[in-house]
Amino acid sequence: MVEDLLIKNGLVVTADDKGTIYENGYIRATDGKITEIGSNEPRGSADATIDASGCVVIPGLITxxxxxxxxxxxxxxxxxxxxxxxxxxxxxxxxxxxSALTVGDAYASALSASADMLRNGSTLYADTYSGPNSIEGSLEAIAKGTREVGMRGIVAxxxxxRNNPEEAQRGLQEGINFVNSIENDELIYGMMSLHASFTVGDEIVKKVVEEAKNLDIPITVHTSEGLVxxxxxxxxxxxxTVERLDRLGVLGKKTVLAHCVHVNNHEMDLIxxxxSSVAHNPMSNMLNAVGVSPVPSMLERKITVGLGNDGWIYDPFENMRCALTIHRLASGNPSVIGSEEIFKMATLDGARCYGLEKKVGSLEKNKFADIVILDGTKVPTPLTKESVIGHLLNTFSGGNVRDVFVGGKCVVQNKQLTSVPDEQIAKISRDAAKGLWSRLN
Ligand SMILES: [Zn+2]
Incomplete structure (x- = not known):
């Protein structure tokens, strides 16, 4: 790793709680963490200096x-x-x-999806893996694929x-073993995951809540994604659904409820x-025609909402754009939600969902240097402190991501992964997909 990194001459959007933006800004990172951030010319040199002229510099987006x-x-x-x-x-x-997934598929998909997310500007994901015939070893395989491209991941x-109770027990054991094996890992974090309230009985839910508390890790569950x-x-x-989860002790500061499409006012009050926080997946909700999550009402209640992709379309800019538009369409009110709120969901509030807000989610001193540089040279209107958030929602896409740093290490340079050749990842991913498709048909 480059010990001392300096990114300068960029329009730096910190995504901190004050919404600080530095024109002609710079960031210095030492040993993977941000040590200086500000405007104008930094003093002193660095082991590696990146010129971000004409670029927008943002924190790595959080899936x-x-x-x-x-x-x-x-x-x-x-x-x-x-x-x-x-x-x-x-x-x-x-x-x-x-059912058709193998541990090899878990590895190949983690490698391929992590690469795809990094190239599109996301540096941390929260994944839940489901494979009843590939339980043991699946989480380490996912961690391996993720580490190989240098991404951060929360793995569960x-x-x-739904098939039998033993499946959940083995899944729980896999989770416990994995979390115990990754202590102090710089890139990989652990989490407990329940599929959904309708596929788990009271006993296993209580057990998982207890284990998550013992291990001091987050817990996630798909929550009223569909009416089923x-x-x-x-x-x-x-x-x-949320009433049942509340009775079973699932709700709490380290709990992330995915989707929450069919929740009423009482359930939102409980959340x-x-x-508890909510992971909103607008594009997936549209794809599966499940409905629109009442996110504006959640924000009114100060519920922390992060933005997910639910395994479909790993470009976080597309997801942000969809989050911006879906609630306007659903409410008939073009001001019901704004660009700043959506950008917050994809950054600091995404980190808050998992209790990682002191480490990632914004560009601030002492946080990990998880940084995305967007090429702004082709933006068709002025790119300034005042316009940049609007551009992040209206102009940019993953295709504008030029360089990505995770913990100060350059993992994408000029749109190319630095650790594994893109062609090699595509081959591993295609071979796995070919096998999976043939087992399915
Ligand atoms: Zn999901």
Whole structure:
């Protein structure tokens, strides 16, 4: 690693809580952490100096919910009866895919999806892996693929009892073993994951909550993504999904509820009161036709909302744009949500979801030097302190990402990965996808 890195002459958007932006800004990083940030010419030299003239410098964007193995399904034509609701999407697409996954697929998809996210400006993901026939060793395989390209990842095995209770027990053990194996890892963090309220019984939920507390790690669960979850809970216990999770002790400051599409005011009050966060996945919600999550109402309640891709479209700029537009369309109010709020979801609030806000999510002194440099030379209107947030939502895309640093290490240089050749990753990923597709059809 370059010990001392200096990025200068850029328009630096720190994404800190004050919204600080430096014109003609610079960042110095030493041993992977930011030591200086400000405007104008920095004093002294560095081991490596990057000229960011004409560029926008932002913190690495945070993907608050994903499924890395989703990348292996790109372009696949599955021989299935087309699903007409979300329950059928799970039953006909995802659950057969989950069952067909191997530990090799976990590795290949982590490598490929991490590469894709890095190239598009995301430096941290929160993944949950689901593979009933590839439980043991899956998390280390994912960590390996992620480390090889130099990304940060929060890794978890998604527990479910939909096939049998032993599956969830083995998933829990895999999670515990993995978390114990990665102590002090610089790139990889652990998490507990429950698939969804409607696929797990009370006992395993309580057990997972207890283990997450013991290990002091976050816990995540798909929450009323589709109506199937809500209806199942109402029928089984007379409770709405968040009410059941609350009764079982799932809610809390280290809990991230993914989706929350079908939640009512009472459920949002419970989420707010408990300090739980929400990972919003607008593009996936549209793809699966599950509905629109009431994010503006969550923000009114000061619920922390991060932005995820749910395993589809790893370009965080596309997800930000969709988050900006979907709530305007749904509410009929073009001012219901703004660019600053969305950018916050993709940065500092994404970090807050997982309790990592002191380490990543903004460009501030003592935080990891997770930095993205966007080429702004072709932006068609003035690129200034006042306009840059608007440009981040309206102009830029992952294709404008020029360089990416994780912990001060350059992992993408001039759009190319620095650690593994892009062609090599594509080959590993395609071979895995070919095998998976043939097992599915
Ligand atoms: Zn998901």
């Amino acid at each position: 608050a919910h994903t499924h890395l193995y989703g990348i292996l399904l790109r372009g696949a034509s599955l021989n299935i009866k087309p699903p007409t609701d979300f329950a059928q999407v799970l039953q006909r697409v995802w659950w057969p895919v989950d 095995f998604e527990m479910t009892e 979850d809500l209806y199942h809970n109402l029928e089984a216990s007379g409770e709405r 707010a009161k408990s300090g």
